[in-house]
Amino acid sequence: MLRKVMCASIILFAALYATQAEASVTIFLDEFNAISGWGTEGEVFTNNNESSPAPSGDPAATLKANPKIVASIWRSISTVGYNNIGFSVYRRPESFGDSSGDIFTMAWRKTGDPAWNILETLNYGSSWEFKNWVLPSSANNSSVDVKFSLYNNSCGTSKDYVHLDDFKLTGDHTNGGDVIPEPVTTLLFGSGLAFGAFLRRKKRLV
Ligand SMILES: [Ca+2]
Ligand SMILES: [Ca+2]
Ligand SMILES: [Ca+2]
Secondary structure (H helix, E strand, C coil): CHHHHHHHHHHHHHHHHHHHCCCCEEEEEECCCCCCCCEEECEEEEECCCCCCCCCCCCEEEEEECCCEEEEEEEEEECCCEEEEEEEEEEEEECCCCCCCCEEEEEEEECCCCCCEEEEEECCCCCCEEEEEECCHHHCCCEEEEEEEEEECCCCCCCEEEEEEEEEEEEEECCCCCCCCHHHHHHHHHHHHHHHHHHHHHHHHC
């Protein structure tokens, strides 16, 4: 009987613990309603495009590049205290890929590393798309640099654009999650007591 109660308690605890497992939390979010805190090169501004609004319905960041020109933004973000770093963004390249050599990249690196790790290289236009990745463990519990960069290889006057919205980094707490809720800790304590009683009883029987 006791064994059954103990097993049931452990199963219930496992089920409760599973439902309480922590979802990723937001480490950093930029809705790009303003350009703030980013290093920039070339033309970068916020804009509301009524014919192709951002998924959020509010302004997006726009990188604009005249022929043979770069437009880019970058910044450093602390990931201290977090593992399993998720990188996500909405992006829409416009009037882009009209020449070979047009290139848009999204990249990250551990702050201080010389080389960027390219997440995506793009050379064609598209509607708004949601893109997301989980960064390698070297991005955990540290500091990362992120960069969005556009190069327009066209000749003449054709401008290229890439619009960005809702750039986000997410992660899981390195301490393994939030505090286990009280009913579960009580149950676990109860299971421990029951197990202890079971062992004592068993010992007497031997
Ligand atoms: Ca926005
Ligand atoms: Ca172009
Ligand atoms: Ca163009």
